[in-house]
Amino acid sequence: MGFFDKLFGKKSKPEPVSFAREDDEDMHRASVQARDTFKYFWREYYWEQRRIVKGLSHAAVKAPFWQEIDGSVETEHMWLEDLAFDGENISGTLINSPNILTNIQAGERINGLPCREITDWLMADGKKVCGGFTVQALRRQMGDEERAAHDRAWGLDFGDGQTVLLAIGQEEHPEYLDQHPADTNMSSGLRDHLRKHPEDAAAADENGQTMLHHAAIAGNAESVRVLLAMGAVPQQRDARGKTAADYAREIGWPQLLPLLL
Helix, strand or coil: CCHHHHHHCCCCCCCCCCHHHHCCHHHHHHHHHHHHHHHHHHHHHHHHCCCCCCCCCEEEEEEEEEEEECCEEEEEEEEEEEEEECCCEEEEEECCCCCCCCCCCCCCEEEEEEHHHCCEEEEECCCEEEECHHHHHHHHCCCHHHHHHHHHHHCCECCCCCCCECCCCCCCCHHHHCCCHHHHHCHHHHHHHHHHCHHHHCCCCCCCCCHHHHHHHCCCHHHHHHHHHCCCCCCCCCCCCCCHHHHHHHHCCHHHHHHHC
């Protein structure tokens, strides 16, 4: 049983869940903020997938799942891990055991979840929490003792609950919001790889996406520069008919557009 499952697994007493419960004004605002900043989560996760020594102790996204039961629609917001993202849709493994729903279960692989439907994301390096917008909204509703017990259960530093961090190391290095340090540090390795394997610059995966598509989706400007210099084709389209620039524009990486257009 994983850490998230211990915290968010099936409770001893089922608790009714609905959109109204999750989406009061504070929770709705938190979910909007999570969707608007998901790109930072994915940028970190992109690099986490490429690390030999993993840096994240926690990484998950939350989304709503629903089912009609006895004539009414019941909804539960649950967490996913082991993620993939193709610029539009998320795939992941469900961590939670539902309280009410019977059409889904923990450990099930969820595919084709539109990123615009997520309600939260959270990541941590074993210390500071980034994201967790709905978690912070709930913490703000707690008394001091309940909040302290909540934080002890997580074993993480959630900060004051007012400022939500978006990038690992952001407090010490605010410039990390603009560019991930791994994008800078790994650019020479990417260049060396493409010198040895130049065909990889334009090779496409099963979705028709190239390394340039993936770098643009994750907002990695240095990687984009290296790929273009080593033969990547910015006009190349994936199975959806989209270029790397299309994803950079849609996801919100405007700094990439001068490089890709």
